[in-house]
Amino acid sequence: AQKITQTQPGMFVQEKEAVTLDCTYDTSDPSYGLFWYKQPSSGEMIFLIYQGSYDQQNATEGRYSLNFQKARKSANLVISASQLGDSAMYFCAMREPQTGANNLFFGTGTRLTVIP
Amino acid sequence: EPEVTQTPSHQVTQMGQEVILRCVPISNHLYFYWYRQILGQKVEFLVSFYNNEISEKSEIFDDQFSVERPDGSNFTLKIRSTKLEDSAMYFCASISGAGVGNEQFFGPGTRLTVL
Numbered sequence: 409a410q411k412i413t414q415t416q417p418g419m420f421v422q423e424k425e426a427v428t429l430d431c432t433y434d435t436s437d438p439s440y441g442l443f444w445y446k447q448p449s450s451g452e453m454i455f456l457i458y459q460g461s462y463d464q465q466n467a468t469e470g471r472y473s474l475n476f477q478k479a480r481k482s483a484n485l486v487i488s489a490s491q492l493g494d495s496a497m498y499f500c501a502m503r504e505p506q507t508g509a510n511n512l513f514f515g516t517g518t519r520l521t522v523i524p
Numbered sequence: 525e526p527e528v529t530q531t532p533s534h535q536v537t538q539m540g541q542e543v544i545l546r547c548v549p550i551s552n553h554l555y556f557y558w559y560r561q562i563l564g565q566k567v568e569f570l571v572s573f574y575n576n577e578i579s580e581k582s583e584i585f586d587d588q589f590s591v592e593r594p595d596g597s598n599f600t601l602k603i604r605s606t607k608l609e610d611s612a613m614y615f616c617a618s619i620s621g622a623g624v625g626n627e628q629f630f631g632p633g634t635r636l637t638v639l
Contacts (some may be wrong), residue, residue: 441624451613453567453630460625499567505624511557511580512628514567 411435412500412515420521421490428475429485429518431500440504442483443512444474447497456498459483487520495522526550528631530616536637540605545634547599547616556599557617557628558591560584567615573599606638 413432421427444456459467459474467474475484497519501512529548537543549556558570571581573591588604603610616631
């Protein structure tokens with residue numbers, strides 16, 4: 409079974425509008441971390457936001473917020489006031505400490521295109 | 525701000541040749557990783573390294589792969605005899621500790637092209 413599922417291969421959003429990128433996860437570990445990364449066309453992986461499984465509040469970082477619904481095992485990324493520079497691939501990832509290595513499991517990504 | 529660096533940024537090689545991809549993790553970090561991303565696909569875990577040994581590896585990390593931390597700063601990934609399907613972006617990453625919330629810092633990647 410996939411640990412991270414991103415069901416939207418591509419999304420379009422009008423500049424200055426908000427957009428939600430979906431992510432669901434699968435784990436039996438009560439302690440885990442959820443991450444979102446941005447990958448522009450240049451290829452590097454840019455960390456955006458982190459949500460811990462025990463965090464009571466939804467994480468926010470500037471224009472990025474994470475809509476964490478633990479019972480539904482979803483961790484959707486919300487980008488507010490989209491900018492042209494937000495056009496990129498976005499990957500959701502999870503870390504489970506029970507793996508020992510603390511490596512990240514990535515989803516297949518969502519390509520976001522911001523329309524002027 | 526400290527960063528993970530990788531060299532070269534792009535490597536082109538002939539099938540069957542050996543390649544070494546180099547990484548310099550952030551200096552006080554303890555855990556090191558290699559990931560692979562085939563063009564247009566998701567990022568996949570290859571191997572993790574802690575305390576001078578492999579702590580975990582994926583099914584992708586077969587006998588043709590090896591990792592080394594030869595001098596306390598560099599962290600290398602060697603592919604012994606490259607295949608066409610090894611063409612991918614290879615990312616090095618490091619974290620400071622084992623906590624689930626520790627950010628994994630990624631290098632800019634090495635794009636490997638096998639001809």
